[in-house]
Every structure is written in C-alpha cells, then in structure tokens.
Amino acid sequence: MTAIRVLLADDEHLIRGAPAALLALEDDLVVVAEAATGPEALAMARAHRPDVAVLDLEMPGADGVSVATSLRAELPGCRTMIVTSHGRPGHLKRALTAGVRAFVPKTVSARQLAGIIRTVHAGNRYVDPELAADAISAGDSPLTAREAEVLELAADGAPVAEIAERASLSQGTVRNYLSAAASKLGAENRHAAVRLARERGWV
Amino acid sequence: MTAIRVLLADDEHLIRGAPAALLALEDDLVVVAEAATGPEALAMARAHRPDVAVLDLEMPGADGVSVATSLRAELPGCRTMIVTSHGRPGHLKRALTAGVRAFVPKTVSARQLAGIIRTVHAGNRYVDPELAADAISAGDSPLTAREAEVLELAADGAPVAEIAERASLSQGTVRNYLSAAASKLGAENRHAAVRLARERGWV
DNA sequence: CGCCCCGCATGACGTTTGTCATGGGCAGTG
DNA sequence: CACTGCCCATGACAAACGTCATGCGGGGCG
Known part of the structure; x- marks a missing residue:
C-alpha cells in the first residue's frame, strides 16, 4: 500500500508542525508540500499533485474555499478539506458547495486529523458534528442578493450616503435594504445586523 | 541538567500537538500538563507547578492575559508566555504589563518555540520583532477610561439608550464620549471607531 | 493661593437613520 | 395570462445620533 500524499496549507506554522507528530505515529501518510498562503498552496499543489489538500480557512492571499474551488478545477483527483479555528455555519455551507470533502x-x-485524512482519501466526507448541528439550526441566509451586498458595504460602519454611492443606489433604497436585512435577522439596527450576519457566515 | 517543565494551554488541539513533535527533537523540555480553557490552565498549573506556562491568548473561559496575572500571583516562580494568531498591538502591551515574558x-x-521557551526559562524576555514594531508605531491608546468603557459597551451595535443605562450615564454623556472617541480615532462614527479600536487592541 | 488644563457630565439643536406606505418594472411559476 | 416575489425608487415622519456650548471638580504649576 502506497502512502497518502498530503498538502498542508496554513499560515500558522505551529499547525503545520502538527503533522510531524502525525508522521511519527502514522506511516501511511506523507506530507509532500507545505504552504503559508493561498497562492502558495495552489502553486505547491500544481507542483506536487497531492492526494489530499488540507487547507486553512483564513489565510493571507486567498481563503481556503477559493483555493479549494481552483484546485477542484485544476486537479480533479485531489480531495480537499478545510480546517479552521472559527466554525461559522455559513462557511461550512460555502465550503461544501465548493466541493470540499471535510470541514474540521x-x-x-493530530490523531483524529489523520483519521479524517484517511476517510477523505477513501472518498468519503466528514463534517464536525458540532458544526453540522450549528449549520442546520442556523439554516440558510434569509437575505436577498442586494440585501447582502448592501449589508456588506455597511460592514465597516460607513454612513448611508457612502454606501449609496458605492452601490449606485438611492439613499432611500439603501435604507430600505438595510432595514429589511436588520428585521430579517432580528437585529435592532444595521450594525447589530452586520455582526449577526458575520457570526453566521452570511456576509 | 534537569528538563524544563512546560504547561501548554490552547483550545486548538492541533497546536497542543506541536510539542509532541518538539519533544521528539528536544530532550530538555517536558510537557507536564495541557489545558484547553483558561480555568483549566489555572487548575493544571496549581497541580503540576510548571517552570514555563505557554498560554493561548484567545481561550474559552478566561483569556491568556488574565490567566497570566492569576498565575503571577499564585506561582511567582512560573514564567508565562503568550502565543496568538492575531497580533494586536494593544494585546502585546497588556500582556507585558501583566508580567508575561514572551509574546509570540x-x-x-515548533523549533523556534522551543528556543523561546528556553530563553524565557533562562529569565530573559522575547517579543516577536514584527509585533513589537507594530506596537510601537501604533502607540498608546488616546482614549480616556470612560471613553474606552463606553466604546466597549457600544461594541455590539447597541443603541445609545441601552449603553447609557448599562453605564449609569445620561444619553447625552454617552453620545459625547462616543463622539470624542470617534474623533480621536479619526473615525466617521462610533461603529467605525469600534472597529478601529478593536484592530489596535484598545478595547 | 490662584490659575489653567483635563476628565467627567448634561441638555439643546440640527442631521442622519429607521420605518412605513406606495408604486412601477421585471422574471419565474402555476 | 395572472400572480407572486424581488428589485429599485420616492417622500414623509419619528426616533436615534453627532456636535456644540456649558458647567463642575481635581491635579499640576507658577
């Protein structure tokens, strides 16, 4: 049996260090490449053609999900999985629709991670039960496309006038969308709405 | 020479896994305890009396800095150091004034970490050069105590009325502090101010 | 001591925002 | 084709917000 070839992408070096521990215990895994940024991960994947790519969700350059989509197009044989510190429900959904096989x-x-890598390599999927429960209970985003767009522009606390200009909309319209979004999310005002949408991964 | 006794506290198991790799390479370090939360870290420290405590900044229960202050009071012989993913300048300052010996x-x-643990155990300090530069260039918080307090209450987008009640202040006063804070930070409104203050670690 | 500066606190005033009613255009569905 | 839901826009009114003038009290300085 030939070993599973793994690509590790994470800007936190300590996390990339974990597989060293992993290798000491598991002899059917081999780390063929490491990367600290999104673009670097892509380049490494092209060069080394791993069986499984383990991607951090938050990386400089490009986030894990977008790397996964690129990878899916370029190296269909390579399974991808995401690891993250902040398990937002929306991110999980985005990842799964991008063809990611595991979300952890x-x-x-490290031992569990090794198990999950094997699961993924065998063609199966894995999602953390806790995160899955959150995602299901949180449900889908109730926001329309425009509402989400406007809410995103409001994310850094910009005044309505600026948002209206950047979205090429009337101020009244912007206020309407913001109001609609806030009420759909059960928030008192748009800023609380932004916060909630962020928490659920809807922005 | 007897080995350095280390406590590891981090909710990310993968990070705690790194020292396993470390142990394979370094024979003068021994991990005597691990913890995933703030309170757990304290309990473990009391039970095992480590030479060096390596604490994550963001943990459930109590953050690394508050654990460090408690530790300093209870186990003066134990050196503390902080590791973190998000290097905010303000956090570094808070940590150093709390008597933390290293901020990484x-x-x-993992190899570098081992070196830093030795440095700390020898009685020296270490701060990441990058973070130090940021902290110096960012400077001190220009906010007065009340301004910071009110800004913090405004952090989740609450309306002024609620903030006023929670701070036992008049609404006008709250607006004033918020306005002052925003202008000091160069922000257009309090929400942008909150965002900026967060980035700099001043909240 | 008298002085001034700064932090703290408040109410008043004009502006921005949230909300609601209303209406037209446009796509998808039964 | 009628219907429904989304998008875009407008105007009006009340509530929330930002800013200013003002006043009080304590610490540093001449």
Whole structure:
C-alpha cells in the first residue's frame, strides 16, 4: 500500500508542525508540500499533485474555499478539506458547495486529523458534528442578493450616503435594504445586523 | 541538567500537538500538563507547578492575559508566555504589563518555540520583532477610561439608550464620549471607531 | 493661593437613520 | 395570462445620533 500524499496549507506554522507528530505515529501518510498562503498552496499543489489538500480557512492571499474551488478545477483527483479555528455555519455551507470533502475545527487532535485524512482519501466526507448541528439550526441566509451586498458595504460602519454611492443606489433604497436585512435577522439596527450576519457566515 | 517543565494551554488541539513533535527533537523540555480553557490552565498549573506556562491568548473561559496575572500571583516562580494568531498591538502591551515574558505569533515553527521557551526559562524576555514594531508605531491608546468603557459597551451595535443605562450615564454623556472617541480615532462614527479600536487592541 | 488644563457630565439643536406606505418594472411559476 | 416575489425608487415622519456650548471638580504649576 502506497502512502497518502498530503498538502498542508496554513499560515500558522505551529499547525503545520502538527503533522510531524502525525508522521511519527502514522506511516501511511506523507506530507509532500507545505504552504503559508493561498497562492502558495495552489502553486505547491500544481507542483506536487497531492492526494489530499488540507487547507486553512483564513489565510493571507486567498481563503481556503477559493483555493479549494481552483484546485477542484485544476486537479480533479485531489480531495480537499478545510480546517479552521472559527466554525461559522455559513462557511461550512460555502465550503461544501465548493466541493470540499471535510470541514474540521482546529480543536481536533493530530490523531483524529489523520483519521479524517484517511476517510477523505477513501472518498468519503466528514463534517464536525458540532458544526453540522450549528449549520442546520442556523439554516440558510434569509437575505436577498442586494440585501447582502448592501449589508456588506455597511460592514465597516460607513454612513448611508457612502454606501449609496458605492452601490449606485438611492439613499432611500439603501435604507430600505438595510432595514429589511436588520428585521430579517432580528437585529435592532444595521450594525447589530452586520455582526449577526458575520457570526453566521452570511456576509 | 534537569528538563524544563512546560504547561501548554490552547483550545486548538492541533497546536497542543506541536510539542509532541518538539519533544521528539528536544530532550530538555517536558510537557507536564495541557489545558484547553483558561480555568483549566489555572487548575493544571496549581497541580503540576510548571517552570514555563505557554498560554493561548484567545481561550474559552478566561483569556491568556488574565490567566497570566492569576498565575503571577499564585506561582511567582512560573514564567508565562503568550502565543496568538492575531497580533494586536494593544494585546502585546497588556500582556507585558501583566508580567508575561514572551509574546509570540503562531506563525513560528515548533523549533523556534522551543528556543523561546528556553530563553524565557533562562529569565530573559522575547517579543516577536514584527509585533513589537507594530506596537510601537501604533502607540498608546488616546482614549480616556470612560471613553474606552463606553466604546466597549457600544461594541455590539447597541443603541445609545441601552449603553447609557448599562453605564449609569445620561444619553447625552454617552453620545459625547462616543463622539470624542470617534474623533480621536479619526473615525466617521462610533461603529467605525469600534472597529478601529478593536484592530489596535484598545478595547 | 490662584490659575489653567483635563476628565467627567448634561441638555439643546440640527442631521442622519429607521420605518412605513406606495408604486412601477421585471422574471419565474402555476 | 395572472400572480407572486424581488428589485429599485420616492417622500414623509419619528426616533436615534453627532456636535456644540456649558458647567463642575481635581491635579499640576507658577
């Protein structure tokens, strides 16, 4: 049996260090490449053609999900999985629709991670039960496309006038969307709405 | 020479896994305890009396700095150091004034971490050069105590009325502080101010 | 001591925002 | 084709917000 070839992409070097521990215990895994940024991960994947790519969700350059989509197009044989510290429900959904095979919080142990890598390599999927429950209970985003767009422009606390200009909309319209979004999310005002949408991964 | 006794506290299991790799390479370090939350870290420290405590900044229960202050009071012989993914200048300052001996980003390798642990155990300090530069250029918080307090209450987008009640202040006063804070930070409104203050670690 | 500066606190005033009613255009569905 | 839901826009009114003038009290300085 030939070993599973793994690509590790994470800007936190300590996390990339974990597989060293992994290798000491598991002899059917081999780390063929490491990367600290999104673009670097892509380049490494092209060069080394891993069986499984383990991607951090938050990386400089490009986030894990977008790397996964690129990878899916370029290297269909390569399975991808995401690890993250912040398990937002929306991110999980985005990842799964991007064809990611596993979604794992960084709270797992190296041993568990090894198991999940094997699961993924065997063609199966894995999602952390906790995160899955959150995602299901949180449900889908109730926001329309425009509402989400406007809410995103409001994310850094910009005044309505600026948002209206950047979205090429009337101020009244912007206020309407913001109001609609806030009420759909059960928020008192748009800023609280932004916060909630962020928490659920809808922005 | 007897080995350095280390406590590891981090909710991300993968990070705690790194020292396993470390142990394979370094024979003068021994991990005597691990913890995933703030309170757990304290309990473990009391039970095992480590030489050096390596604490994550963001943990459930209590953050690394508050654990460090408690530790300093209870186990003066124990040196503390902080590791973190998000290197905010303000956090570094808070940590140092709390008597923490080292402040390190998670981008370091396990080998570097080992070196820093030795440095700390020898009685020296270490701060990541990058973070130090940021902290110096960012400077001190220009906010007065009340301004910071009110800004913090405004952090989740609450309306002024609620903030006023929670701070036992008049609404006008709250608006004043918020306005002052925003202008000091160069922000257009309080929400942008909150965002900026967060980035700099001043809240 | 008298002085001034700064932090703290408040109410008043004009502006921005949230909300609601209303209406037209446009796509998808039964 | 009628219907429904989304998008875009407008105007009006009340509530929330930002800014200013003002006043009080304590610490540093001449």
